[in-house]
Amino acid sequence: MSALPPSIRLESGPGGLARLRVEGVAGEAVVYTHGAHVAQWNPVDADPVLWLSRRSRFTRDTAIRGGVPICFPWFGPHPGRPDLPSHGFARLAEWSLLEAREVDDDVVLAFRLTDTEATRASAWPHRFDATYTVRVGAELTLELHVTNLDDHELSYEEALHTYLAVADVRATRVTGLEGTPYVDKLGGPDPVRSDEAVTFTGETDRVYLDTGPITIVEDVAGRRAVTVTKHGSGSTVLWNPWIEKTAATADLGDDDWTGMVCVETANVGGAEVRLAPGASHALTATLAVARLA
Numbered sequence: 015m016s017a018l019p020p021s022i023r024l025e026s027g028p029g030g031l032a033r034l035r036v037e038g039v040a041g042e043a044v045v046y047t048h049g050a051h052v053a054q055w056n057p058v059d060a061d062p063v064l065w066l067s068r069r070s071r072f073t074r075d076t077a078i079r080g081g082v083p084i085c086f087p088w089f090g091p092h093p094g095r096p097d098l099p100s101h102g103f104a105r106l107a108e109w110s111l112l113e114a115r116e117v118d119d120d121v122v123l124a125f126r127l128t129d130t131e132a133t134r135a136s137a138w139p140h141r142f143d144a145t146y147t148v149r150v151g152a153e154l155t156l157e158l159h160v161t162n163l164d165d166h167e168l169s170y171e172e173a174l175h176t177y178l179a180v181a182d183v184r185a186t187r188v189t190g191l192e193g194t195p196y197v198d199k200l201g202g203p204d205p206v207r208s209d210e211a212v213t214f215t216g217e218t219d220r221v222y223l224d225t226g227p228i229t230i231v232e233d234v235a236g237r238r239a240v241t242v243t244k245h246g247s248g249s250t251v252l253w254n255p256w257i258e259k260t261a262a263t264a265d266l267g268d269d270d271w272t273g274m275v276c277v278e279t280a281n282v283g284g285a286e287v288r289l290a291p292g293a294s295h296a297l298t299a300t301l302a303v304a305r306l307a
């Protein structure tokens with residue numbers, strides 16, 4: 015890769031993890047090569063849009079807590095191998111930086127992950143090429159593009175596990191999922207639905223099925239709304255750990271559940287991606303933030 019443009023700096027972050035600090039004309043971000051993990055983003059002169067745990071560990075064998083972990087090639091515990099890392103290996107892997115350039119007022123970073131001896135010996139042994147493009151500006155656009163380099167069909171799950179910062183989750187509404195069936199991971203396997211906007215009164219862990227392209231998080235106490243617009247995604251996961259799960263999670267502080275909600279642009283469960291040899295799939299999420307009246 016040629017020299018970085020002036021708006022992008024390569025730094026050594028906590029734990030010695032390499033990260034790119036972007037200070038663009040329209041937006042600012044911090045992206046780690048560990049997991050190709052976007053840990054911060056905000057439009058210039060706006061508050062951080064992504065939530066990042068103050069207790070996050072920054073080590074090569076754990077995922078950063080907050081920002082946008084990439085879940086791939088499985089979501090949650092591996093179905094047959096609970097000993098394997100939750101949410102797959104991508105968020106624990108070192109991605110290589112392919113590209114870093116300015117495009118108009120935005121900054122575009124691209125990262126690559128391919129199969130290694132270790133992944134080929136794992137429970138997901140396929141040959142693949144994954145490219146992750148991060149466009150930082152007044153909006154944040156994330157695209158995970160996966161190609162099957164193998165000689166047989168493969169399937170995978172994926173999620174851009176986006177932690178959004180809110181002033182108070184108890185005063186937050188999520189719209190765009192009304193009437194959409196969801197599997198409540200804390201309830202039974204049969205999908206249920208609600209015609210109401212989502213509000214939060216307890217632990218929430220839902221996989222919405224056949225979702226439309228737009229979900230809006232209305233952070234009423236913070237007087238702003240974040241719109242997540244997506245393509246190539248059949249499911250949306252909504253998560254807040256609430257009190258007990260937060261207390262049981264080492265890299266979350268006791269009150270952290272109040273200040274975040276995850277809207278995860280995903281293809282999980284029955285919406286897993288199946289790729290013929292040579293075929294590709296792109297999953298895209300765009301975040302935009304606006305003031306609420």
Ligand SMILES: O=P(O)(O)OC[C@H]1O[C@H](O)[C@H](O)[C@@H](O)[C@@H]1O
Pocket residue numbers: 077090100101175199219220251252253276278
């Ligand atoms: O703690 P992690 O492995 O990062 O997972 C955090 C959460 O991710 C998703 O939202 C899942 O639906 C949850 O069941 C899980 O608790």
